[in-house]
Amino acid sequence: MESFQRVHGVAVPLDRPNVDTDQIIPKQYLKSIARSGFGPNLFDDWRYLDPGDVGDDHGKRRLNPDFVLNHEGYRGAQVLLARDNFGCGSSREHAPWALLDYGIRCIIAPSFADIFYGNCFKNGILPVALAAAEVDQLFAEVAAAPGCKIAVDLPAQTVTAPAGGVFRFAVDAALKERLLNGLDDIGLTLQHRGEIEKFEARRKAEAPWVFN
Amino acid sequence: MGTPRTLYDKLWDSHVVRVDDDGSALLYVDRQLVHEVTSPQAFEGLRLAGRRVWRAAASLAVPDHNVPTTGRGGGAAGIADPVSRIQVETLDRNCAEFGITEFTMDDSRQGIVHVIGPEQGATMPGMTIVCGDSHTSTHGALGALAFGIGTSEVEHVLATQCLRMKKSRSMRVTVSGATGPGVGAKDIILAVIAQIGTAGATGCTVEYAGEAIRALSMEGRFTVCNMSIEAGARAGIIAVDQTTIDYVRGRPFAPRGAVWESAVSAWRELASDEGAVFDHEVTVDAAAIKPQVSWGTSPEMTAPVDGVVPDPDAESDPVRRQSMTAALRYMDLRAGEAITAIGLDKVFIGSCTNGRIEDLRAAADQVRGRRVAGSIRLAMVVPGSGLVKRQAEEEGLDRVFTEAGFEWREPGCSMCLAMNADRLAPGERCASTSNRNFEGRQGRGGRTHLVSPVMAAAAAVAGHFVDTSAEG
Numbered sequence A: 001m002e003s004f005q006r007v008h009g010v011a012v013p014l015d016r017p018n019v020d021t022d023q024i025i026p027k028q029y030l031k032s033i034a035r036s037g038f039g040p041n042l043f044d045d046w047r048y049l050d051p052g053d054v055g056d057d058h059g060k061r062r063l064n065p066d067f068v069l070n071h072e073g074y075r076g077a078q079v080l081l082a083r084d085n086f087g088c089g090s091s092r093e094h095a096p097w098a099l100l101d102y103g104i105r106c107i108i109a110p111s112f113a114d115i116f117y118g119n120c121f122k123n124g125i126l127p128v129a130l131a132a133a134e135v136d137q138l139f140a141e142v143a144a145a146p147g148c149k150i151a152v153d154l155p156a157q158t159v160t161a162p163a164g165g166v167f168r169f170a171v172d173a174a175l176k177e178r179l180l181n182g183l184d185d186i187g188l189t190l191q192h193r194g195e196i197e198k199f200e201a202r203r204k205a206e207a208p209w210v211f212n
Numbered sequence B: 001m002g003t004p005r006t007l008y009d010k011l012w013d014s015h016v017v018r019v020d021d022d023g024s025a026l027l028y029v030d031r032q033l034v035h036e037v038t039s040p041q042a043f044e045g046l047r048l049a050g051r052r053v054w055r056a057a058a059s060l061a062v063p064d065h066n067v068p069t070t071g072r073g074g075g076a077a078g079i080a081d082p083v084s085r086i087q088v089e090t091l092d093r094n095c096a097e098f099g100i101t102e103f104t105m106d107d108s109r110q111g112i113v114h115v116i117g118p119e120q121g122a123t124m125p126g127m128t129i130v131c132g133d134s135h136t137s138t139h140g141a142l143g144a145l146a147f148g149i150g151t152s153e154v155e156h157v158l159a160t161q162c163l164r165m166k167k168s169r170s171m172r173v174t175v176s177g178a179t180g181p182g183v184g185a186k187d188i189i190l191a192v193i194a195q196i197g198t199a200g201a202t203g204c205t206v207e208y209a210g211e212a213i214r215a216l217s218m219e220g221r222f223t224v225c226n227m228s229i230e231a232g233a234r235a236g237i238i239a240v241d242q243t244t245i246d247y248v249r250g251r252p253f254a255p256r257g258a259v260w261e262s263a264v265s266a267w268r269e270l271a272s273d274e275g276a277v278f279d280h281e282v283t284v285d286a287a288a289i290k291p292q293v294s295w296g297t298s299p300e301m302t303a304p305v306d307g308v309v310p311d312p313d314a315e316s317d318p319v320r321r322q323s324m325t326a327a328l329r330y331m332d333l334r335a336g337e338a339i340t341a342i343g344l345d346k347v348f349i350g351s352c353t354n355g356r357i358e359d360l361r362a363a364a365d366q367v368r369g370r371r372v373a374g375s376i377r378l379a380m381v382v383p384g385s386g387l388v389k390r391q392a393e394e395e396g397l398d399r400v401f402t403e404a405g406f407e408w409r410e411p412g413c414s415m416c417l418a419m420n421a422d423r424l425a426p427g428e429r430c431a432s433t434s435n436r437n438f439e440g441r442q443g444r445g446g447r448t449h450l451v452s453p454v455m456a457a458a459a460a461v462a463g464h465f466v467d468t469s470a471e472g
């Protein structure tokens, strides 16, 4: 997994609450059996005027000029500013894959849906939950100067606003450690193989029906 | 006597393999359900790392999201959409390679993963159950800890039989009293979500309690737990009682003989202790719940059928006001419009929320001897599994539906998420028994109203929503 330390990048504001994973990556693209290549279809329904499907040449589709990701100043954005309950809905990991493939490394919102939040950490994306007022301020600063940059520092657990304000954020120590080092979860768990085997043997004795 | 524990505490405690210094636990997973959409990259990950599956018998696989609901004679090879076909064939190949039991597309037991798990007895009380699908919360109705995971976690469970996680907070939703006529499990859960909001249970495991929940059949309880995720919850659970035990008895994976007896006595412990403390408590009065209809693009945007489409201008919170306005624009509805005045183009009865036999019986009761309204372009019933379909046919329900003008289809997710050919055209309005009304969920530009099977069937006949509780 890609590790995450710091990002200093253009922030794109997506000003709506409850953005669900169907919106982040529509279901027709879930038929792919690969992990990459979802970037052109990030927010597909909002980004393009005509419908798209797997295998289409997305470069040929008409872009929706009203959608924020298509605005000139936000090209190459690495930070996504969002509202409450970002990433709700289906558990599809295609959502963080699409964000990452597009180039987003950090999402800042007042709150995230659980499964999506966890999925980000497994894919090298840092989700940052800030207080609603702080997120409001970031939205205002970005609206005032489209294309401005936000700095996110995971070791220091800080977000630096374009105007220089610094906000601290909380992050679970174990998740932070894994993201900083890009650690392989499975490898870490298998270090405890013996304990898992012991637990499994006990469970089999106590609840044999589970092993039907 | 120790401290009283919640049901969630008990399920959690009995599956902890180890706890790290930072408080995160390694949790043992008893059962993993696998489907074609969220598993290919997990199997690929195992192959790339040269890892084997820890316990193949823990997993049960079935293709459901992509499968067509008509013309199923040719099996996976007969799927017309080449991309869907590759995904289903990839599941077949992965299961064969890693030794995982799969109900393939032409198996009579095939169906939606959350319908077949309980139906087979593969998901049982007291288990930890995961699946790369957010509606895994369904299985919590059995008194099990069941939740959706992402593809990386699917791979992690396949390789280690464990998940690394922290315990979530707990919430108890007590639905007290009895529901009125024409009000069922779907109305209960929609009303709960409307009350607490789509993020109301974020980070929580919700236990549903109260007389109205106890009075539900297992089918109804699955419907309730299924939609826990729509309130942001990680999992939804219901304590084991006689209804649970009667449901599990005799199912293919269920234990028999002496093992059954010891299982039952273990399962009887699966309830929150008297005096157990929850982080949050919510109470809902069952008698006040009317049949529900969603009007917006989020499951919390739901109103009683005898109500009206709400007015965004009356909402004080600016973010909410803005999203209500956007929802009404997308749904092409006006504030103040009566819910019963909303006319429909399509009706979909099915999904892991409401594709079980009892749902089909309730819907059939509404249409028996009547006809689908001429204004409805398509009304379809998609049974949740092959066995549900067979049972319904034995009871003659298929004829009730087809004689009324419904299409009777093969089992799968179908128009719940429109990954196969079943979908709404832009602008089409649908009464749907599924669980999500997000923009484009049932097809780009499609407009979804979430309702119970009773409401969907009644709306098919009337052409618009009707107050099923007012019928005499």
Ligand code: SF4
Pocket: B064, B065, B112, B113, B114, B133, B135, B351, B352, B353, B412, B413, B416, B417, B434, B435
């Ligand atoms: S029926 Fe719908 S919600 Fe249920 S598993 Fe299938 S797609 Fe998901």
